[in-house]
Amino acid sequence: MLTQIKDIAANLAPRLIEIRRHLHSHPELSGQEFQTAAYVAGVLSSCGLHVKEGVGRVGVVGELIGAGTDARLLAIRTDMDALPIFERTGLEFASRQDGVMHACGHDVHTTVGLGTAMVLAQLEPPLPGTIRFLFQSAEEIAQGARWMVQDGVMERVTGIFSVHVFPSIPAGVIGVRYGALTAAADDLEIIILGESGHGARPHEAVDAVWIAAQVVTTLQQAISRTQNPLRPVVLTFGQINGGRAPNVIADRVQLLGTVRSLHPATSETLPGWIEQIVANVCQPYGARYELHYRRGVPSVQNNMAMTQLLESAAVEAWGSQGVQIIHEPSLGAEDFSVYLQHAPGSMFRLGVGFRDRPNYPLHHPQFEVDESAIIAGVVTLAYAAYKYWQQSEHLLHS
Known part of the structure; x- marks a missing residue:
């Protein structure tokens, strides 16, 4: 045949x-x-x-x-x-x-x-x-x-x-x-909500840009220390939107990214893991957040x-x-x-x-x-x- x-x-x-x-x-x-x-x-x-x-x-x-x-x-x-x-x-x-x-x-x-x-x-x-x-x-x-x-x-x-x-x-x-063969791929949107103010008086505002930067950095660092290295996770923020003027503290920043993982069990835990970190970053500085985790395709x-x-x-x-x-x-x-x-x-x-x-x-x-x-x-x-x-x-x- x-x-x-x-x-x-x-x-x-x-x-x-x-x-x-x-x-x-x-x-x-x-x-x-x-x-x-x-x-x-x-x-x-x-x-x-x-x-x-x-x-x-x-x-x-x-x-x-x-x-x-x-x-x-x-x-x-x-x-x-x-x-x-x-x-x-x-x-x-x-x-x-x-x-x-x-x-x-x-x-x-x-x-x-x-x-x-x-x-x-x-x-x-x-x-x-x-x-x-x-x-x-x-x-x-x-x-x-x-x-x-x-x-x-x-x-x-x-x-x-x-x-x-x-x-x-x-x-x-x-x-x-x-x-x-391939990874699960999910979409992630995080919106950081602060309080606007004059760039010269940051103590009177809640700087959404700075907090968003902390969120990005903390999530990337946390992957290396809280996720099993034998079960890889990749989180990439490819788009950041926020701010209206150089001397105005932003009250809203949008982070858009993709989350990749290979193991189904790991994939199931990622939305809760990400939200906990975002909440822990925002809370001490008086910021609020919205998190939208959209399941894409499985591995x-x-x-x-x-x-x-x-x-x-x-x-x-x-x-x-x-x-x-x-x-x-x-x-x-x-x-x-x-x-x-x-x-x-x-x-x-x-x-x-x-x-x-x-x-x-x-x-x-x-x-x-x-x-x-x-x-x-x-x-x-x-x-x-x-x-x-x-x-x-x-x-x-x-």
């Missing part, structure tokens, strides 16, 4: 490059992927899949119905949105939308998802169970997965796979990570059995030299974690780095990918899907 999958994928290679370049030239921002979704739906329909559009607002679902001898349902999720970045790659197929770019590789993700559907639709004999392809919008704003789940895409799903490109891994190499926790299945598929397809075990998680976030709350699954890293020149990081205006990696992603996902039904249900959920 692996040989058949590789042969079909090789024959599709020119078409997949064409698809990827079309998607790259026509990027759309989160929640606005209307043309992308229509294009994806057209490709899926041409392969004989049952297609439903407008799922999760702008998402597309394509179902490849198997032989019906196995009741399990495998999902494969890819994302479609681009970023508000001006592209500076100089590629012939560079973005035609000023200020919008596929700088995170979602054009490749979508292509790999479509390629996997195209390969599996041609398999003989067909797979025994159904595969549900999820093409999701709005990953970059961490909303699309929730929209998809709210529309029922995880109903009856018994397992799920996903992929994310990685420029620091050479093209075609499959990066496998057991356990935590991606790759399931052991599903990850073993992915690794074995990749090793069989590309040899041990084509697989890289990832030993460190990322403190970036991924809303694939939302699907994992409903079924066991795993996301792998698809190497897209060039071997003969420097690679720009994700979200960079000169980010490029080695397109030879697309076939590696397609074959890995397609073969992992095939192997999913070769494993007993007991092993996959143990």
Whole structure:
């Protein structure tokens, strides 16, 4: 079966490059992927899949119905949105939308998802169970997965796979990570409320700027001494707003930040921990505060059995030299974690780095990918899907 999958994928290679370049030239921002979704739906329909559009607002679902001898349902999720970045790659197929770019590789993700559907639709004999392809919008704003789940895409799903490109891994190499792959990412807003006054008489006022500075400093120091260093927490304030004039003591300062953590138990304690510190800083100086902690997405926790299945598929397809075990998680976030709350699954890293020149990081205006990696992603996902039904249900959920 692996040989058949590789042969079909090789024959599709020119078409997949064409698809990827079309998607790259026509990027759309989160929640606005209307043309992308229509294009994806057209490709899926041409392969004989049952297609439903407008799922999760702008998402597309394509179902490849198997032989019906196995009741399990495998999902494969890819994302479609681009970023508000001006592209500076100089590629012939560079973005035609000023200020919008596929700088995170979602054009490749979508292509790999479509390629996997195209390969599996041609398999003989067909797979025994159904595969549900999820093409999701709005990953970059961490909303699309929730929209998809709210529309029922995880109903009856018994397992799920996903992929994310990685420029620091050479093209075609499959990066496998057991356990935590990405961090939980939450949004934090702290408003410090003081009393305004003349800059020459600070004792008659409550200086919200100075207290806000104490809050930022105290929180950063407290992480190193009150949080378990083996369970990392990163708190970054990226925006501070406050004050009206250089000689007027501010009565209000807004702090906006992001909170990242890897362990679910740690994540649960962070809102209370942060509020206690803020209260302890404000109280002695007569300041008040408002704290708004907004849960974002949880950490991606790759399931052991599903990850073993992915690794074995990749090793069989590309040899041990084509697989890289990832030993460190990322403190970036991924809303694939939302699907994992409903079924066991795993996301792998698809190497897209060039071997003969420097690679720009994700979200960079000169980010490029080695397109030879697309076939590696397609074959890995397609073969992992095939192997999913070769494993007993007991092993996959143990």
